[in-house]
Amino acid sequence: MNKFRLSAWTFAAATALTPFTTQAGQIEWLQWFAAEDTSGYYDQLVADFEAAHPDITVKLVTQPFGKVRESIVTDNAIGVGSDVLGLNMPWTKEFLDIGILEPLDEYLTREGNSFAAGDLVEAPLGKIEGHTWMVPLNAFPFVMHVNMGLVRQAGFEAPPTTWEEFAEQAKAISALEDGISGIGMPFSSQPPSNGPILTFLPLLYANGGRIMDGSTPDFDNPKVVETLQLLKDMQDEGGIAPGAASRTGGVDLEEFIAGRTGFLISPGVHSSAITGRNAELDYTLVRVPSNGEQAYRVHGWELGISASSDNKDDAWTFVNYLLSPEVNAQAAQAANALPGNLKALDVVREGADPTLIKQIDILEGDTPVEEMRQSPKAAGSWAVMTEEIQAMLRGDKTPEETAAAVQARWLELAQ
Amino acid sequence: MTSMFRHMTTRGTPYLFLLPGLVILGALLSVPLYKVVEYSLYDNVIVEREPTFVGLDNYANLLSDSGFWSAGLNTIVFTVGSVLGHMVVGIGLALLVNADIAPRARTFFRSMLILPWIFTAVVVALNWQLLLNPFGLVNYVLQWLGLVSEPLDWLGNPDLAMWSLLLISTWRGYPFIMVSFLSGLQTVPKELYEAAEIDGAGFWHKFWHVTLPQLKPVIFGVALLDLIWTFQLFPLVWLSTGGGPGRATEVLSTLTFRLGFVDFQFAQAATVAVSILIISAAFTLLYLRNEARRL
Numbered sequence: 001m002n003k004f005r006l007s008a009w010t011f012a013a014a015t016a017l018t019p020f021t022t023q024a025g026q027i028e029w030l031q032w033f034a035a036e037d038t039s040g041y042y043d044q045l046v047a048d049f050e051a052a053h054p055d056i057t058v059k060l061v062t063q064p065f066g067k068v069r070e071s072i073v074t075d076n077a078i079g080v081g082s083d084v085l086g087l088n089m090p091w092t093k094e095f096l097d098i099g100i101l102e103p104l105d106e107y108l109t110r111e112g113n114s115f116a117a118g119d120l121v122e123a124p125l126g127k128i129e130g131h132t133w134m135v136p137l138n139a140f141p142f143v144m145h146v147n148m149g150l151v152r153q154a155g156f157e158a159p160p161t162t163w164e165e166f167a168e169q170a171k172a173i174s175a176l177e178d179g180i181s182g183i184g185m186p187f188s189s190q191p192p193s194n195g196p197i198l199t200f201l202p203l204l205y206a207n208g209g210r211i212m213d214g215s216t217p218d219f220d221n222p223k224v225v226e227t228l229q230l231l232k233d234m235q236d237e238g239g240i241a242p243g244a245a246s247r248t249g250g251v252d253l254e255e256f257i258a259g260r261t262g263f264l265i266s267p268g269v270h271s272s273a274i275t276g277r278n279a280e281l282d283y284t285l286v287r288v289p290s291n292g293e294q295a296y297r298v299h300g301w302e303l304g305i306s307a308s309s310d311n312k313d314d315a316w317t318f319v320n321y322l323l324s325p326e327v328n329a330q331a332a333q334a335a336n337a338l339p340g341n342l343k344a345l346d347v348v349r350e351g352a353d354p355t356l357i358k359q360i361d362i363l364e365g366d367t368p369v370e371e372m373r374q375s376p377k378a379a380g381s382w383a384v385m386t387e388e389i390q391a392m393l394r395g396d397k398t399p400e401e402t403a404a405a406v407q408a409r410w411l412e413l414a415q
Numbered sequence: 416m417t418s419m420f421r422h423m424t425t426r427g428t429p430y431l432f433l434l435p436g437l438v439i440l441g442a443l444l445s446v447p448l449y450k451v452v453e454y455s456l457y458d459n460v461i462v463e464r465e466p467t468f469v470g471l472d473n474y475a476n477l478l479s480d481s482g483f484w485s486a487g488l489n490t491i492v493f494t495v496g497s498v499l500g501h502m503v504v505g506i507g508l509a510l511l512v513n514a515d516i517a518p519r520a521r522t523f524f525r526s527m528l529i530l531p532w533i534f535t536a537v538v539v540a541l542n543w544q545l546l547l548n549p550f551g552l553v554n555y556v557l558q559w560l561g562l563v564s565e566p567l568d569w570l571g572n573p574d575l576a577m578w579s580l581l582l583i584s585t586w587r588g589y590p591f592i593m594v595s596f597l598s599g600l601q602t603v604p605k606e607l608y609e610a611a612e613i614d615g616a617g618f619w620h621k622f623w624h625v626t627l628p629q630l631k632p633v634i635f636g637v638a639l640l641d642l643i644w645t646f647q648l649f650p651l652v653w654l655s656t657g658g659g660p661g662r663a664t665e666v667l668s669t670l671t672f673r674l675g676f677v678d679f680q681f682a683q684a685a686t687v688a689v690s691i692l693i694i695s696a697a698f699t700l701l702y703l704r705n706e707a708r709r710l
Contacts, residue, residue, distance in 0.1 A: 070676050188659065242568060243549035245571030245660040246544070246549075248544075383673075387660070390659070
């Protein structure tokens with residue numbers, strides 16, 4: 001009888017505790033990618049992987065982008081984190097400081113990998129504290145989307161390629177009629193409050209500037225001040241849409257799609273949303289206007305493995321599958337992005353529309369830059385940038401004072 | 416002994432039925448509460464695997480932090496302004512929809528006026544962002560009326576942002592006061608109004624000397640409840656302004672979130688959360704005392 005009771009208790013306890021344990025061969029993939037896909041591609045991707053690897057099952061956990069960073073941190077704190085993590089480059093230093101990420105150096109050198117590490121888009125692989133922490137599922141350069149209809153109405157034949165042309169055209173478009181502006185600057189404090197990394201940094205990189213020296217902030221340098229001055233001058237001349245301090249990235253995109261702004265600086269991946277939502281728009285995309293450099297801010301959807309995962313090898317098997325040229329090409333096409341594995345570029349190029357071809361040219365020819373990944377407090381840092389640029393555009397601070405204020409607050413934040 | 420056991424089983428049965436609920440409630444309330452207070456006594460919780468115990472240092476740092484005092488002041492302005500807005504608009508509309516008009520029209524107006532209450536904070540924030548946009552309806556109407564010469568950035572100008580937020584909060588929160596006040600109005604004896612009319616009282620005299628004194632306990636109760644809710648309100652502020660521009664609309668609840676999930680300073684976030692808890696608990700005690708007095 002006692003034996004029976006003991007067995008019953010053991011069975012009950014095992015059943016009750018099952019949700020808190022991970023079984024071998026079972027991995028969880030937390031990401032926002034499927035939330036931005038309406039075709040059901042990611043369910044099919046998981047099904048295909050499971051068919052090819054019958055000993056591993058993948059649980060797809062999908063959240064909106066805005067929730068993922070928060071979830072990864074809280075899940076890690078209570079020890080229920082997913083095995084494979086959908087990541088964003090700017091989170092790198094923050095997450096490795098908390099101990100969330102598994103170093104990937106050893107995995108990347110394994111024999112039998114479906115890809116060569118040298119073929120992957122380089123930016124996310126750059127070592128921080130001596131290790132590589134994430135790999136790229138896909139990539140998209142920041143570009144400038146152009147409403148050619150407004151450019152022509154303003155008397156220009158081609159989109160701007162230099163800062164001078166950019167400022168001139170933005171001003172001329174704003175002068176066309178009420179409600180039409182040259183460009184919007186999404187410097188709202190509303191979450192995620194990341195306007196400067198969407199617009200200011202791509203302009204800075206096209207000016208040959210940088211904001212970090214390793215993982216130390218370096219914001220008060222002449223190139224930064226020049227770029228801030230460009231924004232200030234454009235604001236004073238009326239080239240920037242009114243209400244920058246309350247304009248969100250979402251509103252900025254919507255205003256461009258609706259044909260009310262001439263230019264939009266944002267990831268190239270937005271081209272499908274623009275053409276899909278307003279087929280009537282006379283649209284093209286170009287490099288972010290340059291002030292001497294052909295460098296672009298690179299963005300993408302990255303993958304990492306949780307340091308607390310019990311199934312790291314299975315997690316890597318899945319990541320390895322996603323990075324194989326065939327699967328990676330499909331994943332890039334599903335997101336209308338460029339592949340993280342450059343070996344898949346030829347597949348993506350076939351049948352790609354002209355806007356994607358232009359992005360491929362940028363990816364192949366220009367210098368990719370992503371610095372927020374080195375920042376010890378990336379999200380806090382861009383919120384600070386937002387607040388100080390708001391003050392500059394209000395006329396409360398000069399570009400020099402703005403750069404100095406950001407630098408001082410970043411150093412304080414880093415401590 | 417047997418009678419004592421019988422007594423216990425008879426008297427204890429209701430408590431046994433309550434036990435599962437009490438255990439769940441206790442676990443859901445007391446564990447997080449304990450953890451937040453505990454976190455506020457450590458340095459670098461969650462970020463460090465083995466955080467350092469720092470006693471009350473976080474509280475001392477908080478008291479010398481200008482950001483905390485600024486957010487505290489904004490919280491007071493936002494809370495008092497919102498509650499006043501809710502009371503004035505809620506009571507005014509309750510009097511209007513209590514008027515003796517056609518029943519269908521009365522039902523229609525009551526239903527329409529309660530709508531802001533059922534929208535989620537996300538919908539409210541998005542709608543008002545569109546309305547208050549420099550190219551939005553509010554600026555269009557103001558320019559058309561000749562009240563402003565150029566569009567105003569209501570949510571992006573530090574001088575206007577708190578006023579705009581108060582407008583949004585008032586719109587979102589007045590229906591609760593309206594409904595509470597409306598139900599209170601039904602309980603005021605008609606004879607009192609008839610007697611006041613015989614004495615020659617007009618609308619305002621009846622309102623000041625009959626309606627308000629009769630509804631004082633209701634007003635006090637709902638105002639306190641509203642104060643508690645508004646004091647710790649987070650989603651509406653975060654989604655409408657994100658505490659900006661700059662930190663012009665940063666309140667204690669948004670500061671807590673910013674410290675925790677933007678800057679990963681969870682111990683400091685817990686310290687601010689405990690300060691909100693202490694103030695909210697004081698309001699709650701006041702509310703409970705008021706309710707006990709009414710009973």
